[in-house]
Amino acid sequence: MSDPRALYQEVILDHNKKPRNFGVLENANRHAEGHNPVCGDHITLHVKIDGEEVSGISFEGQSCAICKASASMMTGQVKGKTVAEAETLIQEFREMATGKLDVHAQPHHLGRLTVFAGVSELPSRVKCAILPWHTLHAAFKELDNTSTEKDF
Ligand code: ZN
Numbered sequence: 644m645s646d647p648r649a650l651y652q653e654v655i656l657d658h659n660k661k662p663r664n665f666g667v668l669e670n671a672n673r674h675a676e677g678h679n680p681v682c683g684d685h686i687t688l689h690v691k692i693d694g695e696e697v698s699g700i701s702f703e704g705q706s707c708a709i710c711k712a713s714a715s716m717m718t719g720q721v722k723g724k725t726v727a728e729a730e731t732l733i734q735e736f737r738e739m740a741t742g743k744l745d746v747h748a749q750p751h752h753l754g755r756l757t758v759f760a761g762v763s764e765l766p767s768r769v770k771c772a773i774l775p776w777h778t779l780h781a782a783f784k785e786l787d788n789t790s791t792e793k794d795f
Pocket residue numbers: 679682683684706707708709710770771
């Protein structure tokens with residue numbers, strides 16, 4: 644499993660078959676809807692914030708495989724982190740997906756999320772991968788909805 648393309652395929656398939664943190668979250672205190680009109684992805688995030696900590700997060704909605712896998716992995720990565728740490732991941736993921744961050748050459752906190760580094764070479768998929776992160780940012784900012792067509 645050293646081939647990044649094979650790993651990417653496996654991760655996407657796995658998270659589509661068994662999305663993590665999928666569904667409604669009891670006691671969530673932040674909600675945001677995200678829409679990517681280019682592909683038709685439409686997701687809703689439910690987030691529970693306790694003080695500075697993201698203590699719970701779930702997602703639901705209709706989206707393509709890349710968006711769903713990105714949302715599934717995102718929820719696993721940000722749960723238990725502080726809002727500030729999650730915002731750092733949002734920024735780094737966005738820079739990786741748009742090709743501004745070289746995950747092999749520059750420092751980052753993305754961990755397993757680097758399987759998505761390849762989307763920077765697939766312009767039509769970049770927004771699919773970024774949508775969940777864009778939506779998480781909106782939830783933190785207490786915006787009810789966002790779109791990949793809006794500025795970050
Ligand atoms: Zn999509």
